[in-house]
Amino acid sequence: MSDALLKFFASLIPVIFLLSILFALVRKVRVYDSFTEGAKGAIPLITSLFPYVATVMMLTKALQTSGLEDKLIEWITPLFRFLHVPSEIAELVFVKPLSGSGATAMLADIIEKYGVDSYIGRCACVVAGSSETVFYIGAVYFAERKKPRLRAALVIALLSYLLSVVISCLLCSIL
Amino acid sequence: MLHTDPQSFLPAVLSGASSAATLCLSLLATYAFWLGVMRLWEDSGITRMISKLLKPIVGRLFKLQNEESKRAVAMNVAANLLGLGGAATPFGIKAAKLLEEEENERYSSSMLFALNATSLQLIPTSIVAMRAALGCPSPASVILPILLSSACSAVCSILLVRLFIRPTTVPKKASEKRGIGVRQTVGDKFFRRQPNARKAGKTGRREAGRI
Numbered sequence: 001m002s003d004a005l006l007k008f009f010a011s012l013i014p015v016i017f018l019l020s021i022l023f024a025l026v027r028k029v030r031v032y033d034s035f036t037e038g039a040k041g042a043i044p045l046i047t048s049l050f051p052y053v054a055t056v057m058m059l060t061k062a063l064q065t066s067g068l069e070d071k072l073i074e075w076i077t078p079l080f081r082f083l084h085v086p087s088e089i090a091e092l093v094f095v096k097p098l099s100g101s102g103a104t105a106m107l108a109d110i111i112e113k114y115g116v117d118s119y120i121g122r123c124a125c126v127v128a129g130s131s132e133t134v135f136y137i138g139a140v141y142f143a144e145r146k147k148p149r150l151r152a153a154l155v156i157a158l159l160s161y162l163l164s165v166v167i168s169c170l171l172c173s174i175l
Numbered sequence: 176m177l178h179t180d181p182q183s184f185l186p187a188v189l190s191g192a193s194s195a196a197t198l199c200l201s202l203l204a205t206y207a208f209w210l211g212v213m214r215l216w217e218d219s220g221i222t223r224m225i226s227k228l229l230k231p232i233v234g235r236l237f238k239l240q241n242e243e244s245k246r247a248v249a250m251n252v253a254a255n256l257l258g259l260g261g262a263a264t265p266f267g268i269k270a271a272k273l274l275e276e277e278e279n280e281r282y283s284s285s286m287l288f289a290l291n292a293t294s295l296q297l298i299p300t301s302i303v304a305m306r307a308a309l310g311c312p313s314p315a316s317v318i319l320p321i322l323l324s325s326a327c328s329a330v331c332s333i334l335l336v337r338l339f340i341r342p343t344t345v346p347k348k349a350s351e352k353r354g355i356g357v358r359q360t361v362g363d364k365f366f367r368r369q370p371n372a373r374k375a376g377k378t379g380r381r382e383a384g385r386i
């Protein structure tokens with residue numbers, strides 16, 4: 001069943017692409033012109049994004065190598081224990097809002113170490129699946145704005161992230 | 176780090192920057208594709224159809240007036256739900272830019288950010304694919320918990336944004352006439368803010384403060 005499911009998702013994007021081209025043809029849109037016109041926008045978009053993405057990633061890297069991150073994880077572990085989040089995934093929980101690729105690598109590590117269907121492996125999967133790279137999204141979405149005014153929203157996003165982590169671990173122990 | 180290994184600072188930061196550069200390059204490719212598709216959708220009217228479908232929800236949740244920004248937000252939400260992250264981002268950036276001109280600029284863009292940061296999607300494709308690739312016998316078993324927990328965090332952020340970042344719901348003139356223009360949120364009380372205190376008049380304020 002899951003194989004069929006995966007195949008379905010793999011074919012979702014090409015199918016959407018084909019359908020949108022067909023639909024555009026029916027609507028008599030000039031497909032090539034329109035597509036290139038849109039793709040043109042990618043370059044200015046990336047140039048405006050780059051400084052923000054670079055800053056976030058440099059900070060992340062500095063945080064990791066300086067050992068500050070390990071310290072923070074150490075401090076936060078009692079809180080996690082209180083919330084019944086297994087300490088094995090504390091690092092993943094910490095990295096996920098900062099860096100997507102880092103979190104993916106960490107998730108693979110955890111799964112390899114503890115097994116895909118172990119409690120910890122499942123917890124890690126659910127935590128990673130039900131959250132986003134909060135800081136990265138903030139940097140990207142609001143790069144082109146003059147005054148982002150996002151401090152409150154950032155706090156809210158991080159709080160909900162923590163909630164989703166707690167709920168994930170709870171659900172994994174029940175389901 | 177300063178007393179253990181100061182030499183590793185610059186290489187570490189630079190490696191961060193260079194992974195940002197590679198990330199941006201791959202993003203350039205992704206965005207070229209999705210922005211092209213996005214333009215195609217806009218020109219052929221698909222965007223308008225989807226946003227019409229989602230308009231009731233989007234209009235309520237984000238309190239938007241402008242048609243164009245409604246459309247961008249609706250497309251962002253739709254792409255997120257379908258799990259097309261590559262498509263969601265350009266729409267989100269566009270929406271964030273358009274929201275800047277909205278009346279409820281702070282509220283609606285906070286909502287946009289909070290919703291996008293919760294990764295609410297119908298099927299968490301990437302995780303399922305990863306589990307399958309690692310040889311898990313039941314890769315789909317995490318779908319339900321992921322769905323539940325991301326739904327919880329989405330609801331939580333929506334509520335918190337509503338609570339702490341005040342939407343000025345009604346167009347100002349009408350509400351002032353009726354004398355209910357000032358809505359004090361829990362957030363206002365919490366931070367001892369007085370929304371438009373001078374304008375509201377004393378009685379209105381006192382009542383609002385007591386809620």
